[in-house]
Structures are given as structure tokens and as C-alpha cells.
Amino acid sequence: MPKFPAYLLSLIVSMFLLTLAPMAAAQTAPATGGAAQASQSSAPPPEKIAELIKLLDDPDVRNWIQSRPADATAEAQREATLEVESLEAEARSRFHALRAALPRVHSEIAAAAARVHQQASERGFAPALFLVLGIVCVGAVIEWLFRRAASRAKFQSAVLTRAYVEFGPLIVFTVVATLIFMAIDWPPLVRVVVLYALLAVIAYRLFMGLCRLSLETGGMTQFQYARIRIFAAVFTLGFALWAMCRRLGVDSDVRADIVYLFSAALFLIALEAIWRRPADRNGNPPTRATNILASLYLVLLWLLWCINFTGLFWIGIYAVVLPRLLSGADRVTRAFALTRWNEDNANTPRMVLLLRGVRAIIIVLALGWLGLTWHYNPNIIARDNPYLQTLVYGVFKSAVVLLIVDLAWQLAKSYIDRKLTPAADELSVSADEAARRARLRTLLPIFRNALAAVLICIAAMTILAEMGVQIGPLIAGAGIFGVAIGFGSQTLVKDIVSGVFYLMDDAFRVGEWIESGSYNGVVESFSLRSIRLRHHRGSVFTVPFGELGAIRNGSRDWTVDKFRVRVPFKTDIAKVGKLAKEIGKQLQEDPELGPHIIKTLKMKGVEQIGEFGIEISFGFTAKPDGEQTAIRRRAYTMITQAFAENDISFAQPTFQVGGEEKEAAAAAMYKRQADAAALAAAAEGGKE
Structure with a gap:
């Protein structure tokens, strides 16, 4: 349109002007008509009422009344026709009166x-x-x-x-x-x-x-x-x-x-x-x-x-x-x-x-x-018309109900959206405050959806009641229907109940990295029945709560990262420890990575002696914000540079071949080279 x-x-x-004249004219006519009706309506004597009731109880009279539906319908049609003619005559009379008064x-x-x-x-x-x-x-x-x-x-x-x-x-x-x-x-x-x-x-x-x-x-x-x-x-x-x-x-x-x-x-x-x-x-x-x-x-x-x-x-x-x-x-x-x-x-x-x-x-x-x-x-x-009156005034009251529900929803939504928006001082707050905000960002979306459902149900029931609909049977029927749906959707109920208990246990929050079975990733969001995990490679897992099982949360409090390095048997272990200590000090002073480190890098000691070298363990403790990978990569780079500057090599596997075996191996190698040359020459001759 x-x-x-x-x-x-x-x-x-x-049109405010245009409505005043008809309304004023209308208020005078009903008053006169009402007085006439009041003067004409007088209660009949009790004897006549008793006689009328007695006649209506007579079987012949009742049969005669029941046998007259067609005549009653025809009479109603005639009355409707007369009503239309009366309206037309009234309109014509009104038109002539206005034209005469012009x-x-x-x-x-x-x-x-x-x-x-x-x-x-x-x-x-x-x-x-x-x-x-x-x-x-x-x-x-x-x-x-x-x-x-x-x-x-x-x-x-x-x-x-x-x-x-x-x-x-x-x-x-x-x-x-x-x-x-x-x-x-x-x-x-x-x-x-x-x-x-x-x-x-x-x-x-x-x-x-x-x-x-x-x-x-x-x-x-x-x-x-x-x-x-x-x-x-x-x-x-x-x-x-x-x-x-x-x-x-x-x-x-x-x-x-x-x-x-x-x-x-x-x-x-x-x-x-x-x-x-x-x-x-x-x-x-x-x-x-x-x-x-x-x-x-x-x-x-x-x-x-x-x-x-x-x-x-x-x-x-x-x-x-x-x-x-x-x-x-x-x-x-x-x-x-x-x-x-x-x-x-x-x-x-x-x-x-x-x-x-x-x-x-x-x-x-x-x-x-x-x-x-x-x-x-x-x-x-x-x-x-009583039905039309009920409908009209029901619409008026329903509009007021919708205005109140809309105001309540907009206020609640604005409050929740403000809480979900990251604050400017997000990085400078304490750990407890950050945990509290993360928990709010986890629970508020679910509360928002539940509040929307409750407000919609309240508004719908109130509007139906104002329209004259009996909502008692609807509520009872909805309860029975809900029980039937519950028996038929046990998996859905299991997912919802499991999600409620996960949230009560504070097992995860939005933005945390979790691992459950074959699923792992960062929690992006969740609904009443499922959770969305973003894998580090970009893919998204949508996992029902009922299938999560035991959860490993890697984003709480702190995380320890350990790695090993193999060095030759003749390496000075004490020197490696000093180098690790110096590298840890440099990492702690780094303006980009230092704030994420709780305990800096240090050498843990010799983990085991292998077949071709010694395995030395290093480790550090960092905040669980995902920066531990960057810290480990920087540590690898700095250890490689420090080893090169101090003539420390990494252990490599070596193989030794004996005398006769060495000659046999050389002869076999020469034979393979000769065969390869012969095949190459034959291929060239075939092309010519």
C-alpha cells in the first residue's frame, strides 16, 4: 500500500470539530426517547403474569410455538426490511432538512x-x-x-x-x-x-x-x-x-x-x-x-x-x-x-x-x-451491540496492557544489554570482579529469553481475558498438553535440566575455553538446550547440554605450560638453567607478554635420559586468557638464540656404520647410481 x-x-x-455536532445532537434524542419509554412501561398485574405462565405451560401452546419457526423467520426478515426502509427515510428527511436550512x-x-x-x-x-x-x-x-x-x-x-x-x-x-x-x-x-x-x-x-x-x-x-x-x-x-x-x-x-x-x-x-x-x-x-x-x-x-x-x-x-x-x-x-x-x-x-x-x-x-x-x-x-462493545473495550484495555508489557521489556532489555557490553575498565578490574562479570554475561542471555517468554504469555492471557475469552480451560489444557509433550521429549528435557545444573555449578562462562569429549573451543553463547563452541580453527560446535558430560575448563584462575628440550649428553645443565632464568626475566619485563605471566619461565630439571640426549623440562604459569601460546613461542625463539650464542646444540639422532658393512653399502650405492644412469640413457635413446 x-x-x-x-x-x-x-x-x-x-475532525475534532466534525465529531462534536453529531455527538451533541445524539445526546438529546436518547433522552427524549428514554422518557417516552419510561412513561409507557408499567408493570402488568400479577394475575395476568400468572395467566401467561399457565398458558405457556400448556402442551398445545408449546407445540404451536414450535411449529412456527418459518413464520418467525419471515417476520424477522420483514422487520429487517422495514428497518432498512426506516433508515433510508430518516436519512432522506435529514438531507432535506439540511438543504432547506442552508x-x-x-x-x-x-x-x-x-x-x-x-x-x-x-x-x-x-x-x-x-x-x-x-x-x-x-x-x-x-x-x-x-x-x-x-x-x-x-x-x-x-x-x-x-x-x-x-x-x-x-x-x-x-x-x-x-x-x-x-x-x-x-x-x-x-x-x-x-x-x-x-x-x-x-x-x-x-x-x-x-x-x-x-x-x-x-x-x-x-x-x-x-x-x-x-x-x-x-x-x-x-x-x-x-x-x-x-x-x-x-x-x-x-x-x-x-x-x-x-x-x-x-x-x-x-x-x-x-x-x-x-x-x-x-x-x-x-x-x-x-x-x-x-x-x-x-x-x-x-x-x-x-x-x-x-x-x-x-x-x-x-x-x-x-x-x-x-x-x-x-x-x-x-x-x-x-x-x-x-x-x-x-x-x-x-x-x-x-x-x-x-x-x-x-x-x-x-x-x-x-x-x-x-x-x-x-x-x-x-x-x-454487547458483543461489539466487549470487543471494542477489550481492544482498549489490551492496548494499555501491551504498552505496560512493552515498557517493562524495553527496560529489562536495556539493562541486560548494558551488562553484556564490555566495560572500558575490563582489563583493570580484579579477578573476582572479572569472574562476576563473566558469570553475568553467561546468565543474562538466558534470563532475557525467559523473561521475554513470560511477558509474552502474560500479555497473551491478559488480552484474551479482556476480550471475553475464558482462559481457565486454556490454562488447564496447556498443562495437560505440556505433560504430554514432556513425555515425548525426554531428550529435550534432559538437555534443559543438564544446562540448568551446569550453570548452577558455574562450569563455564561465555569467553572461556572448555573441552568435553571430542569437542573443544571457546564458549560463544548458549541457549536453553545447547552450547556453541568456537574451535581455534574457526569451526563452530553446537553441542546439547545432555551430551557434554565431564568438562575440562582451561580458562579459570591460572594455567601451567610445560615443554621439553633435548640436548647432547655433554651439555652443561647448570649453564642451561642460568640461560633459562635470564630468558624468564626478559619475558617478565616484556611490555606485551609480561602482564599475562604469573610465574615466569624457569628450568624444571632433567626429565629423562634418552638414547641420543638429555630431556630438560621448562615451565611457566600464566593467566588463562589464551596468551600462553604466544609466551611459549617467544620462549622457544629466545632459547634457540641463547643456545646458539653459547655453543649449545640440540640433540640429534646419529647412525654409525661398520667397516665391511660400510664398503658393502658403498658398493650398493654405486650399483644403484649405475643402474639409474643406464635407465636414463635408454630413455634418451628411445626418444631419439
Whole structure:
């Protein structure tokens, strides 16, 4: 589905006006109908009730009732047909009434204005327009003085400074206008005009301040801001006029025509913005198909409002506006955090609370308004159907549950991710602290997965319960199903239980080198049932916990590395010991390898006397961080160089051949050389 333009955000403001008139009209009709029903419904005498019960117990009557299902169905169909005809007649009557009231719009407004002017003159007040302008001028002067006095106020956050510039003077203006309005004893009609005019001015300024803040942080473009400004001006004017007419005694049909006229103007503004919008942020111009689909969607929303399906209307508005509103709120929130705390990482608990909290507030307000419009929806299908009511309010409550679960999950996830990230002081901490952090990095991924599963189950069960589903049988069935699965998956259960006990015993941690049977490598990660080992040659072993068995951990506390060197029988062993001691001292002072050595290299002594030399053992103790191999290689190199500088050779196997055997061997060698020469000559002759 093509992406709708972001400036449809303005629809959520405009259609607020459009919902007020139908809701107000709907609240008067049920009251009259309810009074009529109350007057007509009187309890029948007990004797008639007893007689009716007696007749229903009669077998003939019961048989006659059971034999009439076809007639009852036909009657229901006839009633449904009559209901459709009644709805059509009501709609036609409403349309004719609105069309007849259209020519009276100007005269009704003029008459209401004359009544206001007459009442103001009789009480010694100026015309209402001048009164509104006077209050606005006084508030503007006080606001200007406030701007001059507080112009040098700066905040650490640029977004806070901008918000202060936008809303600080507006708050001062609102306070001043409220004080003036409350201090004067207005005539009733003049009070209505001044009240709604001031509310319209304040609401317009508040909304445009939010738009300018969004424009400053990149939440909307200049084109969108210009169209929304026109849209908001028309909307506030229409809202103020409709509210005034409602209290000034203007005919209800005329008020409805005013609402429809302003809604048509708002519709045309939005339609013009759809077809004249520029390219998006990526430079892609809008396509004709996208414009057509957006226009049709706009027409559909307007028709939904016209037929009083306000619930569906607002759902359609939210489908387009809410994602963009949340995106704009995220931009403003991130800009605030960046300028206030110099923090752009969205994975910290503070940023999670800020971002998700702002999102939750917006969604809850949207759901609250949707629930309010649904509750006051005059359409009987949407209001009086108990199953639909249960489903709708279940959706509202489920959305709140999902918001709470999402916030809990994001907070837990951010905390776990921070703990899994290596700290800057990882190499300078003590051994106990390093072990504790390694254990946390081992256990936290499993805890994160388990927490996600628990939260999903809780959310799913709560949502089903709010939708009216009885979850007791589901829980009982899940228990029985779990027992059956447990019997059929004993190997899986064995793997999971074995993994739990391995973790309780702290047998391994992420990053440690272990060996189990034919598997060895560094622990990369593990799940509930298996462990991933990275071999030093690059291959990865995924081993179920149930197959590990005994584990050899080579990354705990310290490791001892031993190797042997063969020297001739005549070698000075004491000299070799001194050389080993000097080499160990050099290794200890090495800036790269020294920090990894616990006990430096030294000669252990003669291990055994072989057939062609003496085997001398060397050894050192190092940290189990994988650097012992590099230390051993450096030790080999330094021992080779030291032996060469001190005329010490390595033992090599030698063979001695006796006299006759020596001559026989020489004769055999000469014979083989002669045979090889003859074969070579024959091969050359064959080629020629």
C-alpha cells in the first residue's frame, strides 16, 4: 500500500470539530426517547403474569410455538426490511432538512450577532469583537514585557530553550486573559462569544507552537507547516463559530450546515495538500497512484464521519496520523536528550523511559479520545451491540496492557544489554570482579529469553481475558498438553535440566575455553538446550547440554605450560638453567607478554635420559586468557638464540656404520647410481 503523506496529521485536528455536532445532537434524542419509554412501561398485574405462565405451560401452546419457526423467520426478515426502509427515510428527511436550512445560515448568524450586540448595548458594553480585541491587546502587551524581561534566559537544552520561547509567553497571555475574563461580570451572550473566541486564539497558538517545535527538530517540512497553519486557522474559526451558535440559540439544522461547510473547506485544504506536496526526504516525487489512493482514503474518512461512524473514522485517522505523530515525538525527545544530557544512545534506561513514556502518553490519549467518541457514538449498531462493545473495550484495555508489557521489556532489555557490553575498565578490574562479570554475561542471555517468554504469555492471557475469552480451560489444557509433550521429549528435557545444573555449578562462562569429549573451543553463547563452541580453527560446535558430560575448563584462575628440550649428553645443565632464568626475566619485563605471566619461565630439571640426549623440562604459569601460546613461542625463539650464542646444540639422532658393512653399502650405492644412469640413457635413446 503506498505511503500516505505526513501532512494528513492535520486531519486529527480538523475532525475534532466534525465529531462534536453529531455527538451533541445524539445526546438529546436518547433522552427524549428514554422518557417516552419510561412513561409507557408499567408493570402488568400479577394475575395476568400468572395467566401467561399457565398458558405457556400448556402442551398445545408449546407445540404451536414450535411449529412456527418459518413464520418467525419471515417476520424477522420483514422487520429487517422495514428497518432498512426506516433508515433510508430518516436519512432522506435529514438531507432535506439540511438543504432547506442552508439558505438560512446567513440570516441566523446575523440574528444571533444582533442579539449579542443588543445585549451588550443594554448593559453598557462595547461590541463583542472589540472586547475580544481589547483582551488580546492587553495580553499581548504583558506578553511583550515578559519576553523582554526573560529574553536572556537560557537552558542547557536547546529544545527546552525553544519550548520556553514558544510556550512561556503563551502561558503568560493565557493567565492574563483568564484573569481579565474572570474579573468582569459579562452579559450571558457576550460571555459566550468572548469565551470561545479566547479559547480559539489560545488553542491555535498552542497548536502552532507545537508545530514550530516539530519543524525546528525536523519533524515536519516547511510545506507541511504552511498547510497545517492554514488548516488550523480554518478549524479554530469554525469551531469557535459552531460553539457560539450552539449557545446563541441558532437552529440545530443551521448549525449542522455550518459544520458541514467548514468540514468541506478543511477537506479541500487537505486534498490540495495531497496533490501539491513536494518530493519526500529522499527526493522521490509523489506518484499519481499515491495521490489518487490518498484522495480516496480522505473521501472515505469524510463519508464515515457523515454517517456518524465516528469510531471507524478515528481508527482511520489513527492509521495514518499516529505513526507519524509517534515518529515526530521521537525526534523531539531525542533532540531534547541530545542537547540536555548529550546522550544519543536509545538503549539506556533513562532514554527508554523517556521515549517509551512519551509514546505511551500519546497512545493512551488517542485511545482515551477514541473510547470517548465510541461511548457517545449515536449509531445504535456501534453502541448497543454487547458483543461489539466487549470487543471494542477489550481492544482498549489490551492496548494499555501491551504498552505496560512493552515498557517493562524495553527496560529489562536495556539493562541486560548494558551488562553484556564490555566495560572500558575490563582489563583493570580484579579477578573476582572479572569472574562476576563473566558469570553475568553467561546468565543474562538466558534470563532475557525467559523473561521475554513470560511477558509474552502474560500479555497473551491478559488480552484474551479482556476480550471475553475464558482462559481457565486454556490454562488447564496447556498443562495437560505440556505433560504430554514432556513425555515425548525426554531428550529435550534432559538437555534443559543438564544446562540448568551446569550453570548452577558455574562450569563455564561465555569467553572461556572448555573441552568435553571430542569437542573443544571457546564458549560463544548458549541457549536453553545447547552450547556453541568456537574451535581455534574457526569451526563452530553446537553441542546439547545432555551430551557434554565431564568438562575440562582451561580458562579459570591460572594455567601451567610445560615443554621439553633435548640436548647432547655433554651439555652443561647448570649453564642451561642460568640461560633459562635470564630468558624468564626478559619475558617478565616484556611490555606485551609480561602482564599475562604469573610465574615466569624457569628450568624444571632433567626429565629423562634418552638414547641420543638429555630431556630438560621448562615451565611457566600464566593467566588463562589464551596468551600462553604466544609466551611459549617467544620462549622457544629466545632459547634457540641463547643456545646458539653459547655453543649449545640440540640433540640429534646419529647412525654409525661398520667397516665391511660400510664398503658393502658403498658398493650398493654405486650399483644403484649405475643402474639409474643406464635407465636414463635408454630413455634418451628411445626418444631419439
